[in-house]
Amino acid sequence: MPARVDEILAEARAALPARPGAADLPALVERGALIVDIRPVEQRQRDGELAGAVVVDRNVLEWRLDPTSPDRIPEASGTDREIVLVCNEGYASSLAAATLQRLGLHRATDLDGGYQSVLAHRLR
Numbered sequence: 001m002p003a004r005v006d007e008i009l010a011e012a013r014a015a016l017p018a019r020p021g022a023a024d025l026p027a028l029v030e031r032g033a034l035i036v037d038i039r040p041v042e043q044r045q046r047d048g049e050l051a052g053a054v055v056v057d058r059n060v061l062e063w064r065l066d067p068t069s070p071d072r073i074p075e076a077s078g079t080d081r082e083i084v085l086v087c088n089e090g091y092a093s094s095l096a097a098a099t100l101q102r103l104g105l106h107r108a109t110d111l112d113g114g115y116q117s118v119l120a121h122r123l124r
Contacts, residue, residue: 009091012098019094019112020084022121025052033082034075036065038096039115043088047115050086058087061096066103083108090114 013019020028029035029052037044037053038061049055054075056064063071067078075081083105087093093110100108111117 009094012094015101016094016097016109017107019090019109021112022117025111025118028082028084031082033084035084035086036061037086037115038093039086039088043115047088047119050115050118053086058092058096061085062099062103065100065105065108067105079104080107081105085110086118087114089116 025035035050035053037050037055038058039047040058044050044055054073056073060071063069064073065076065083066072067076067081069076083097083100085093085097085100085108087096087110090111090113093114097108097110113120
């Protein structure tokens with residue numbers, strides 16, 4: 001029997017737009033998608049920064065990306081902005097993207113495989 005969190009993760013992913021992979025990042029940046037790195041500082045220090053990404057700590061993500069929030073970042077320009085969240089392996093970012101969907105950010109999704117997929121893609 002799967003853990004409840006696995007069921008919640010599957011539900012979250014089913015509601016997200018297509019989850020891009022590491023190879024899709026350059027095209028996403030080119031077309032103006034907002035790439036948001038939600039990894040903790042320790043993981044960014046260990047594995048490296050994600051070029052072109054805005055860093056937003058997971059614990060304040062909703063406040064920084066909600067276009068109606070007084071605490072939003074300037075890049076949170078509206079509900080039509082394409083947003084791709086990146087965590088370490090693509091689990092926490094799926095749950096976070098589902099939360100952004102509930103805020104009305106209907107183009108929010110996450111990077112399949114997270115930052116680890118970026119590192120693996122670089123090794124190919």
